[in-house]
Amino acid sequence: MIILGLFFYFRGQQTTEAVEAQVQQAMREVPVVVQPVKNYVEQCLQTVGREGLEKLAFHGGFLALTADDPEFVRAGFFQSLEVDITGLRPTEADAFKVREGWFVPYWHHLSTKNDGSEGVAFSSHVPLLDMQTDAKEFHSRSAFPSIQRQMEAYVAAKLPDCLNNFTLFEQQGMDIEITGEPHVSVSIPRKGVVLLLTLPLRIKAEEGTQNLNQFRTELDVNLRDLYEYVLDIFEVMYRSQSMDQVVRNVVSGYGSLEGDIPPMYADEIGFAPRMWVQSSVEEKLKELFEANIKKLRVMGSLGEEYDSNQIFQEFGDLIRAGQLTNLYTLRPTLIRSGYDVSFTYSQDWPLYLFVAPGGVISSTDSGVGIGLLSFLGFQRYQLPFDVSLPVLVEVTDPTAFRGEGFTLFFGMEGNMRNNEIIQEGQEEARSRIRLPPSDTGEVHLCDMDQRNSGDITIEVVGSDGRPVDNAAISFISSTKCPIANTKIENRKSIFAGKLPIGIGGIEVNHPDYLTTKVPFTTKLHEPDSTKIIVPKFVDTVVSAKKYLLKKRSNIPLDIDDYDKDEDLDEVFDINYIRNPVLPAEQQWIFNRASLHELRPQERLIINAERMKDSPLDPDYQTLAIIQGDGKANMRLVPGTYKLTMTLMYNAPYTIPTCPECICKSVDDTFLIGGDCERWSDLEGKELDTVAESSIVIQHTFGDEIYEDGTIMFRTIAADFPGVPEQRRMLK
Numbered sequence: 001m002i003i004l005g006l007f008f009y010f011r012g013q014q015t016t017e018a019v020e021a022q023v024q025q026a027m028r029e030v031p032v033v034v035q036p037v038k039n040y041v042e043q044c045l046q047t048v049g050r051e052g053l054e055k056l057a058f059h060g061g062f063l064a065l066t067a068d069d070p071e072f073v074r075a076g077f078f079q080s081l082e083v084d085i086t087g088l089r090p091t092e093a094d095a096f097k098v099r100e101g102w103f104v105p106y107w108h109h110l111s112t113k114n115d116g117s118e119g120v121a122f123s124s125h126v127p128l129l130d131m132q133t134d135a136k137e138f139h140s141r142s143a144f145p146s147i148q149r150q151m152e153a154y155v156a157a158k159l160p161d162c163l164n165n166f167t168l169f170e171q172q173g174m175d176i177e178i179t180g181e182p183h184v185s186v187s188i189p190r191k192g193v194v195l196l197l198t199l200p201l202r203i204k205a206e207e208g209t210q211n212l213n214q215f216r217t218e219l220d221v222n223l224r225d226l227y228e229y230v231l232d233i234f235e236v237m238y239r240s241q242s243m244d245q246v247v248r249n250v251v252s253g254y255g256s257l258e259g260d261i262p263p264m265y266a267d268e269i270g271f272a273p274r275m276w277v278q279s280s281v282e283e284k285l286k287e288l289f290e291a292n293i294k295k296l297r298v299m300g301s302l303g304e305e306y307d308s309n310q311i312f313q314e315f316g317d318l319i320r321a322g323q324l325t326n327l328y329t330l331r332p333t334l335i336r337s338g339y340d341v342s343f344t345y346s347q348d349w350p351l352y353l354f355v356a357p358g359g360v361i362s363s364t365d366s367g368v369g370i371g372l373l374s375f376l377g378f379q380r381y382q383l384p385f386d387v388s389l390p391v392l393v394e395v396t397d398p399t400a401f402r403g404e405g406f407t408l409f410f411g412m413e414g415n416m417r418n419n420e421i422i423q424e425g426q427e428e429a430r431s432r433i434r435l436p437p438s439d440t441g442e443v444h445l446c447d448m449d450q451r452n453s454g455d456i457t458i459e460v461v462g463s464d465g466r467p468v469d470n471a472a473i474s475f476i477s478s479t480k481c482p483i484a485n486t487k488i489e490n491r492k493s494i495f496a497g498k499l500p501i502g503i504g505g506i507e508v509n510h511p512d513y514l515t516t517k518v519p520f521t522t523k524l525h526e527p528d529s530t531k532i533i534v535p536k537f538v539d540t541v542v543s544a545k546k547y548l549l550k551k552r553s554n555i556p557l558d559i560d561d562y563d564k565d566e567d568l569d570e571v572f573d574i575n576y577i578r579n580p581v582l583p584a585e586q587q588w589i590f591n592r593a594s595l596h597e598l599r600p601q602e603r604l605i606i607n608a609e610r611m612k613d614s615p616l617d618p619d620y621q622t623l624a625i626i627q628g629d630g631k632a633n634m635r636l637v638p639g640t641y642k643l644t645m646t647l648m649y650n651a652p653y654t655i656p657t658c659p660e661c662i663c664k665s666v667d668d669t670f671l672i673g674g675d676c677e678r679w680s681d682l683e684g685k686e687l688d689t690v691a692e693s694s695i696v697i698q699h700t701f702g703d704e705i706y707e708d709g710t711i712m713f714r715t716i717a718a719d720f721p722g723v724p725e726q727r728r729m730l731k
Contacts, residue, residue: 034203034210037169037176041199044162045155046217049186049195050401052154053219056147060105060410061127063150065095075153076145081105081125086470086485088511091352091388094125096411098349098392106390108138108238109413110422114352114388120422126234126410129227130188138238147227148186155195156184175204179211193219221400229339230395230408232332233298242296242330243391243414244421249327250292251285251385251416260284262361264419266381273363273379275605277623278355279635285387286347289414293391295328296343300335302398340396351389358621360607384418446481451498454527458495460486460508462536463638464706467493468510471534476517477504505616508534514637517616535637541710542634544604544626545595546647546717549693595714599721600628601651602692606713607644608634611698626713634711640700645713647692649721654686656725692717 056063064071067080081094083103090096092114095105111123124138130148133139145153159182166176180200187194197215237243255263261284262276355361365380391412400406415422460468471486473495481500486493499522506520513534520530598604603625610620624634693716705711 031210033205033207034212037166037174037201037203038212038215040166040168041163041197041201041212041215042217044159045195045197045215046219048155048158048162049151049193049217049219052151052158053193053221053223054406055154056150057406057408059103060095060107060125061147061408062105062125062144063154065103065105071150071154071157074157075150079144088350088470088472088485089352090349090390091413091415094123096349096390104392104409104411106411106413107234109411110388110415114386115354116386116417120417124238126231129224136235138235147223148188151186151193151195152184155186155197156182159184159197173206177202177204188224190224191222193221193223195219220402221397221406225336226339226395226397226400226406226408229332229334229336230410232334233330233341233393233395234410234412236330236332237393237412241421242327243412244416245327246293246296247289247387247389247414247416248419248421250288251387252419254288257381261288262355262383263381264383264385268379268381274381275607275623275625276361278353278359278361281355281361282351282353283347285353286345286349286351289345289351289389290347292328293343293345296330297328298330298332298341300332300337302338302340338397338399340398342394342396344392344394345389349390352387354386355383358609358619360621360623385416386418387414387416389414446479446500450500452501452524453499453522454525456495456497456499456522456527457529458486458506459529459531460493460495460510461531461533462513463533463703464536467491468508468513468534469493470510471513472509474507474509475499475504475520475522476507477502480507506530506532508532510534512537514620515618517618519616535639536706537635537637538705538709540634540636540705541631542606542624542626542713543629543631543710544598544606544713544715546598546602546604546715547594548596548722549716549718596717597629598626598647599649601649601721602717603627603648603650604713604715605646605648606634607646608636608641609644610637611640611642613639636701636705638702638705640698642696643699643713644694644696645715646694647715647717649690649692650688651721652686652688653690653721654725690721692719692721 052063059065062081063069063075064077065081065083066072067077071077072080083095084090084093084097087097091110094109094111095103098104105125106123107126108122108124110120112118112121125140125144126138127144127150128135128139128146130146133146166174169176178200179202180198183198185196185198187196195217198213199215201212203210203212251261252264255261257263257266257268257274260276261281262274361383363379364382391414392409393412394407394409396405396407398405458473460471460473462468467486467488469486469488471493473483473486475481475483477500483499484495484497486495488494501522501524503521504519505517507515507517509515513536516532516534518530518532520528522528606624606626608622608624610617620637622635624632626632695716701711
């Protein structure tokens with residue numbers, strides 16, 4: 001079998017060389033009178049050949065991605081790729097949108113759904129160069145033709161348009177007739193790309209009749225060498241999962257309790273959990289991924305060397321700098337110092353991020369004390385990050401086409417689930433997900449052959465009255481079935497098509513609008529229509545002020561010294577916080593008379609949870625953190641919210657000592673003084689943070705938020721940070 005294979009290989013080589021030799025001989029014998037015709041045909045062959053090759057390179061080695069492309073059948077494709085036309089979900093397709101009109105297929109990516117509901121599986125779409133290419137497990141062999149065959153099909157299809165029936169020569173008195181079927185052959189030797197054309201022509205001129213058959217041109221690009229180099233880089237990325245490594249490194253390396261990215265794992269002593277808004281984390285991660293992915297380099301390439309000193313300055317850790325330099329350097333087996341390689345992620349490209357439901361990220365476990373320790377405690381953060389993002393890889397030969405350059409692009413995907421790099425079929429990645437119907441034996445409602453309703457028309461309008469373009473429509477019954485995105489038709493955002501049959505509802509998703517569900521029942525072959533209004537998000541600017549709670553005591557106070565800014569005549573004796581073991585005069589009183597700015601050391605954490613008007617309403621939470629008299633952003637839609645406002649004093653605070661404190665005896669009775677177990681061992685200790693208050697209220701935001709765009713929140717503060725240290729005592 002090996003001998004037979006070698007026979008055909010060498011025979012094929014000899015045949016190609018023989019044909020080319022015949023062409024060269026035929027061209028040397030071309031009469032001068034028809035030389036302009038020969039030059040004209042070969043110039044068209046050069047133009048169309050380069051055009052086809054550059055189109056192939058622009059789309060990762062594919063002339064066509066979907067069946068509606070005219071090149072799909074012409075080039076011999078048998079399988080269509082799923083393309084993210086909208087650009088909203090690049091990691092749930094086989095090809096992603098780089099910019100308008102430009103889509104690049106992934107050469108390797110996670111092909112199952114981002115949420116893990118289909119388990120874990122990967123797909124590869126790597127085209128063969130030609131029949132001489134050694135096919136590996138990641139090559140697309142049967143579904144997609146080789147680059148060589150696609151070029152032949154493209155040139156054969158486009159060449160007649162360029163030749164234009166030789167009308168240019170009619171004005172010169174020539175009559176040119178095509179007397180046979182044209183045939184295009186492309187060969188890819190080590191140097192250049194050779195295009196051979198058999199096109200029988202009968203040329204009648206004043207000097208007589210001549211025949212031309214053979215034409216040849218060569219593209220000035222070393223495609224075989226470039227392809228082998230690109231394939232070597234891809235294989236290194238494929239086997240080492242280098243993009244997944246970078247994703248995990250960025251999330252873990254930049255995560256911290258004090259930063260914009262929460263840590264994967266952390267513990268701290270604290271009085272209230274730290275909180276992050278997932279949408280804000282996503283935007284920050286986009287920025288970090290863009291900055292870090294472009295640091296990737298290929299050893300020995302023409303690309304700019306990434307300086308490890310830059311990493312050291314960023315992280316301040318020599319060992320870390322060495323680790324990252326190693327991580328950011330790909331080491332292919334082929335070294336090509338003349339090629340330039342770059343890696344790109346753009347902040348304009350959506351990524352998939354999931355950490356916690358509800359859009360607010362916070363601690364996963366906490367503990368608090370009792371009594372005086374009730375505002376102390378610890379927080380534990382074990383945050384499982386799920387991340388997927390597209391990466392564009394481009395390899396350029398700057399010397400090709402006489403210095404104009406030639407670039408081959410392909411896509412890769414970076415993935416992480418539950419903070420870990422995932423493998424094909426990995427069970428751990430399915431721990432938080434529902435098994436797909438194929439695993440449970442149920443009929444899959446979402447299959448295309450289950451869409452048996454009549455023609456359904458759905459119009460989607462925002463609460464601002466504008467059509468919502470590219471809104472994702474899903475049908476919800478026993479499961480959720482993504483259907484399609486709306487399109488603008490006659491100034492309306494419309495979905496028109498068929499749905500599965502059943503009692504259920506329609507879900508509308510769009511990043512600028514609140515997810516909306518409405519009841520909707522479909523019947524066999526019955527048409528229907530509905531109009532769905534979705535609430536539009538508004539980014540409001542929020543600030544905060546506080547009312548003060550003061551301790552009324554039987555100990556005289558020097559008002560001019562301690563409380564000179566307060567009008568005690570306006571203090572109302574309401575909202576007491578009582579303790580049954582304290583004298584009645586030891587009460588907290590609520591000053592309604594005036595509002596105060598927050599101190600620079602104070603931070604108000606506002607968690608807004610939208611209350612549901614019906615079971616179909618989605619969960620929605622948003623978070624704002626206001627420092628001092630500053631401002632923050634909060635994304636809202638009209639509705640009633642449960643507002644949890646926690647005011648923290650983030651500065652050193654000393655707890656006083658007290659010889660006659662309330663203490664707790666062994667039998668849990670409360671005593672004043674005497675021999676008993678002290679209530680707290682924190683007397684005289686300095687705390688870093690103190691919780692001044694935590695209140696929960698309900699508030700309804702109406703349509704006025706669309707007009708004003710600013711909100712001032714009012715909270716209550718127990719003003720013990722305002723008491724001078726010499727006047728503090730435990731009661």
